[in-house]
Amino acid sequence: MFAISSIGKKLLEKLQRKPYRHAYLAEHVRRGIAYQIRALRDQRKWKQGKFAEMLGKPQSVACRLEDPDYGKVTIQTLLEVANVFDVALEVRFVRYSTFISNTRDVSVVSMRVPEFNDDLGLAAQQNKKIANRLTLAALEPTAASAIQDAETVSIVDWPGRLDFNAVSATSHLQDLLALKDYTGVSAAIQTELLNSCVIADYAGVTAAPAEAYHA
Amino acid sequence: MLALWTIRCYLSPNGRDMFDDWHGRQSDEVQAAVAVALEYLVQRPRKEWRRPAFDLLSGKMREIGEVRFKVDKQYRILGFFGPTRSDFTLLAGASKKGNNYDPRNALETALDRMNQVKADGRRSRVCDF
Numbered sequence: 001m002f003a004i005s006s007i008g009k010k011l012l013e014k015l016q017r018k019p020y021r022h023a024y025l026a027e028h029v030r031r032g033i034a035y036q037i038r039a040l041r042d043q044r045k046w047k048q049g050k051f052a053e054m055l056g057k058p059q060s061v062a063c064r065l066e067d068p069d070y071g072k073v074t075i076q077t078l079l080e081v082a083n084v085f086d087v088a089l090e091v092r093f094v095r096y097s098t099f100i101s102n103t104r105d106v107s108v109v110s111m112r113v114p115e116f117n118d119d120l121g122l123a124a125q126q127n128k129k130i131a132n133r134l135t136l137a138a139l140e141p142t143a144a145s146a147i148q149d150a151e152t153v154s155i156v157d158w159p160g161r162l163d164f165n166a167v168s169a170t171s172h173l174q175d176l177l178a179l180k181d182y183t184g185v186s187a188a189i190q191t192e193l194l195n196s197c198v199i200a201d202y203a204g205v206t207a208a209p210a211e212a213y214h215a
Numbered sequence: 216m217l218a219l220w221t222i223r224c225y226l227s228p229n230g231r232d233m234f235d236d237w238h239g240r241q242s243d244e245v246q247a248a249v250a251v252a253l254e255y256l257v258q259r260p261r262k263e264w265r266r267p268a269f270d271l272l273s274g275k276m277r278e279i280g281e282v283r284f285k286v287d288k289q290y291r292i293l294g295f296f297g298p299t300r301s302d303f304t305l306l307a308g309a310s311k312k313g314n315n316y317d318p319r320n321a322l323e324t325a326l327d328r329m330n331q332v333k334a335d336g337r338r339s340r341v342c343d344f
Contacts, residue, residue: 011250011344014243017243019242020247024247028251028254031255068267069285105217106254108258108260108263
């Protein structure tokens with residue numbers, strides 16, 4: 001349920017005006033698509049040229065897709081972009097409260113989406129199982145870990161608190177264990193950890209102290 | 216929402232919010248574009264403030280940055296990073312055609328206002344869109 005208090009009073013007042021409301025919606029949709037395409041490309045560490053090549057279009061088109069002022073992207077193009085990133089696309093009409101709620105977090109992290117293989121692919125499932133078992137069996141209470149809906153493994157008690165998707169978790173866990181005491185980690189778990197790194201694909205998030213955001 | 220930046224607005228010597236004055240005179244479309252452009256920027260680290268949504272000027276204006284957006288024509292919100300480390304202060308709004316700002320002296324106004332805010336942090340306040 002959406003809490004009205006989560007949006008500014010001034011914004012709520014302005015949304016009562018139909019022209020403002022419609023312009024606000026259009027601006028969010030245009031800007032959101034442009035920013036998310038950039039975020040997805042950055043997540044995959046692709047240059048704009050590579051993205052254009054994968055899309056089968058000139059680089060000028062890729063550049064336009066990342067321009068919040070462009071605003072003429074078609075659903076067909078969005079589907080092609082979704083296929084290039086191997087992510088799903090959702091286009092639907094919703095009530096304004098849902099829209100406002102869904103657009104409160106427009107951070108870079110919120111815009112990242114794993115490709116299918118890291119989401120529902122078999123390797124991802126295998127890694128999730130391993131990460132869950134490692135976290136539960138070996139690292140507690142050393143790293144006070146928590147598993148969030150089997151998709152994200154959070155390791156607290158570590159500089160900056162790192163959140164990893166399960167695919168990358170095993171390689172990070174190996175780093176963690178390399179620096180920490182192996183007491184309590186069984187030989188079987190250690191072997192599994194090493195084996196898992198063969199299939200673990202490093203795609204982790206780098207933790208940065210808050211000051212770094214303003215540098 | 217994780218805001219990494221506080222957006223502030225320049226205040227004139229008699230305490231008037233000069234950015235809000237400009238903003239209030241704009242159409243609903245421009246006002247919405249300002250709000251949304253800033254919503255995205257405040258949730259981004261400094262390195263993500265880049266073209267096409269933002270650009271730093273050069274030469275004697277190098278401390279001035281402009282938030283860029285288009286609503287029928289190009290608009291610029293001129294501001295600077297400060298007075299404190301996590302602030303971005305809005306100094307002036309303008310439309311732009313080619314190399315020309317409207318109002319024409321928008322850049323000089325922004326530079327002068329930035330110096331006033333730097334000299335006295337009370338010459339700005341947190342603004343809300």
